[in-house]
Amino acid sequence: MTPLRAGIVFNPSKISREQLEAAWDAEADGATAEWFETTVEDPGQGPARAALDAGCDVVIAAGGDGTVRAVAEALGGSDAAFGIVPQGTGNLLARNLGVPLGNPRTALRRILTSEPKKLDMGWIELDGGEPQAFVVMVGFGLDAQMLAATDDEAKAKAGWLAYVAAMGQALTASEMVSVKVTVDDREPREVQAHTVLIGNCGTLQGGLTLFPDAELDDGVLDVLIVSAEGAVEWMDTLRAAVWDNGIMRLFDKQKTATSTEAARHGQAVRIEVELPQPHSFEIDGEEVGDVQRFTARIDPGALRVY
CATH class of the missing domain: 2.60.200.40 (Tumour Suppressor Smad4)
Incomplete structure (x- = not known):
């Protein structure tokens, strides 16, 4: 099912908003996205909470393992689903989940065309x-x-x-x-x-x-x-x-x-x-x-x- 609304939390040192927007527009099929940028001072918790406050159904972490961890920390126990666009060195959680590496479009396609499953934290x-x-x-x-x-x-x-x-x-x-x-x-x-x-x-x-x-x-x-x-x-x-x-x-x-x-x-x-x-x-x-x-x-x- 295509999510109604996605919040994309991205680390600009790993991938630009322009790259992500192009990938999103190519795969979204009408789904809407809001954009939340991480900073050195806030690697993802604050932007992820802002996405939740904005009513996003899905919150996507686009960055390395630090961004993924920070966003997961903010989402734990919430109703929002969690997606990953791996852009780091290790991409450890993405590897264990089988998320496609290297191409933002394929990672976004997985999010937009599959159902989420439970994950321990x-x-x-x-x-x-x-x-x-x-x-x-x-x-x-x-x-x-x-x-x-x-x-x-x-x-x-x-x-x-x-x-x-x-x-x-x-x-x-x-x-x-x-x-x-x-x-x-x-x-x-x-x-x-x-x-x-x-x-x-x-x-x-x-x-x-x-x-x-x-x-x-x-x-x-x-x-x-x-x-x-x-x-x-x-x-x-x-x-x-x-x-x-x-x-x-x-x-x-x-x-x-x-x-x-x-x-x-x-x-x-x-x-x-x-x-x-x-x-x-x-x-x-x-x-x-x-x-x-x-x-x-x-x-x-x-x-x-x-």
Whole structure:
């Protein structure tokens, strides 16, 4: 069904309004759109709320993962449907949803010709601060250090391949720490790890699957705790990620996540993590500074997404 009214929240550093208008006019078939521009100070929450206040039936995020996350945060629990025109480096939620990449027209066509489905959303509190939404994953360790080490200019030129150049630096910076983990209502446990990731989606760029059991609407968060050290453990961890939890699941969809001694999988509705000192932290592919304590919870079916 063609939406009666769409609000398009766009990041002008990723795509111009003129480009989007041309794509919209080519696909809209009479549907109307209103335009809401993000700024450095407001990456999307305010424009998305303005779209809701304007009575938009569908709110579309046109930009990178930061824009998508910000718009999702504003839409959580509302009646408006959520669409994505992916224009970033990672486009992580779009990849997990199967949204076409690269061409705004095909992404808009999907929104205008399909029905939305329920999507869980996560909420994260950092060091006791205000809750922030996430739709892909959060965590500390290798991924956050890699993001912090990635050169912005290189990322703009090389896309997600720029992250590969930062991996060596991140591996060097990774250090094993004693992590206090509380899952749901269970007793806290101390584990040794250098990376803890909490996800709502399973797949990253290049088809790498970190959370093979993750479903966008299963009402739980997926957890990965990594403590790999040395060449043997890293090779075992990579084998499990690429082969057992990646390629082999193409042939056996019922297969559950393969854990190793150095990479353990789990699921939770709520998880609290406390570190001995602050570490680099990421939310949906964006580095947000150093964090020592964080709590994540799932909000089942909070979004209706195309």
